[in-house]
Amino acid sequence: MDRRKFLKNAGLASGTAAATVIGAPAIAEAKTRWIAVSAFGKAGLLGQALSDFARFVGTASGGKLTIKVFHAGELVKPLEAMDAVLQGTAQMGYGAPYYWAGKSSAISFVAAMPYGLNAQEQNAWLYYGGGIEQADKIYNSLGLKFLPLGNTGNQMGGWYRKQINSVADLKGLKFRMPGLGGEILKTFGVNVVLLPGKDVLSSLTTGAIDGTEWIGPAADLGKGLFRVCNNYYYPGWHEPATVLDAFFDKKAYEALSPELRDIVVRGAAATNLFVLSKFQAANNTAMQKLIKEHKVSVRKYSDELLSAIGSRAAEVLPELAAKSPEGREIYEHITNFRRTMIDWSGYSEQAFLENRGKAKL
């Protein structure tokens, strides 16, 4: 990559970029400069969120820690972001944990678990249920430090050219679904395809795939998936909520002063909430547009399908987790937390949402 080489030569992208530079004695402030690489494009909600996070860290720290952001393709390819940090080209990366499944079979559990936790529960798990510590067992083993930096909230089930009503309809289907959900669908004879985001629409158009999951209405509308698929299914059983991950070179992170680390941690938590809130605020408007302007048919997965996939999830997920000790540990940790939350969410969120419509406000 030319740009990488250029930066390397310019001394910007080397491992020593994280080293401190001592300023003039009168000020005597150490300045740390980081490079961040992202799996997401500059213009989208997540690209904006990363830029905004980096800007905050720079200003809040009074320039003591500056993060120069390279969005997807600007320095390395989207899915090379973790490699760039591992190789010392960058000190921070941004993506979704299941993008790095090649590095760890356990890491996808950090992103989302089919039939698992919704966003509110996921944040409770991460910040006060030991979730960040669990994730860090995986990230630390790679030489990284993990922090949540956004959440998509509950995703939509996906786009299908044809209606999907029963288990029989799954057999032979060519469907794009990364992560743990795809592993479950495989067991029903689905031909699960992994494709970079930029190839999804063209693959649907040519018929190379019969359908795809993407994110939710706001992101899906922008991607134009309604142009080739009319059937838009819910609920997103495969990604009840998806964590976006910031990962840092562990040594660079630990070299930060407690004050700078505090700014990074709080800034990341604020971004986490902002991203989720922005997705939610945009989703319904987008959904209405999809339905009214683009005549999309919004369909609920049948009970038969949700039950069959749910039963299969309970068999497949422990098998996937058992591929490594870290996988077994994080799966048990999440499912324990899920059991402690499932009753409470039934008394609270679920019961409230089911009854709210009784007031016509």
Place this chain on the structure above:
Amino acid sequence: MDRRKFLKNAGLASGTAAATVIGAPAIAEAKTRWIAVSAFGKAGLLGQALSDFARFVGTASGGKLTIKVFHAGELVKPLEAMDAVLQGTAQMGYGAPYYWAGKSSAISFVAAMPYGLNAQEQNAWLYYGGGIEQADKIYNSLGLKFLPLGNTGNQMGGWYRKQINSVADLKGLKFRMPGLGGEILKTFGVNVVLLPGKDVLSSLTTGAIDGTEWIGPAADLGKGLFRVCNNYYYPGWHEPATVLDAFFDKKAYEALSPELRDIVVRGAAATNLFVLSKFQAANNTAMQKLIKEHKVSVRKYSDELLSAIGSRAAEVLPELAAKSPEGREIYEHITNFRRTMIDWSGYSEQAFLENRGKAKL
């Protein structure tokens, strides 16, 4: 108040505490010192959250902005926190918006609206739906600036000495419920009582009240309400989620540099997420304890009651909003946002929660 006088004499609590102090010329950094007063006790989750927020602001700003926190009763009484800021004794206050209903008939809508938004939707509204701006129309008119600084999430419906099955059971009931929910219950002949938190348990014990709503399992367990009431109802139709409010002397807030304001805004957003996450993480464990150790009967409000109260809410809330132009505006703003969210949450959170149990993980 002795302590207030002492601080005033010491020059700590005067309006000029927000003025800047120029340090040694070699550093030439302006230092701003604020006092914060809180409606919440020091030891609880919210007291800890405020202390933590203040600590973060101090360290992240390198001491350029320090906030000295006085918890409930330490400088002023809990419900005097807003007065203390309005009088210039403090530059920041912390509480729940409906605590300040005496200052504005519209302000309770910022806290929670019966049958309104859940926490995820409320944050979407606040940060990306124009909610902070709407709230600020009310707070600004008082000379204040508003920021959300925590959320309880969905609350429980409340504690009752006797079972409540029908509308007839409400008549003559002496029940503690502040905010808009209490106004709705009044129209059913409920004798709605407002009591400071510290008097709730004793009033239940003496029979001065027949029941009370409080927060949710984690907070309610600590308060010991199960000792006098056995019937614990859900869902919390009256407070689907409740915003905790930080309010600042507007002039003091606007005098901050953009960098310091950024630290305050991000720090507040992080605390907002931390508080919600902490409540959620603690609620189910507390619920299990209430059920298993304290033999509490958890009951769902009947459909008859939820429908009757919901219909009444649709009559009473617009009337309450119509007491002021700001009330009318914020009510319309929230209900518009609610309409744009209610479908999406049905496709996403609600459908997911209803089907998650199909996987026995």
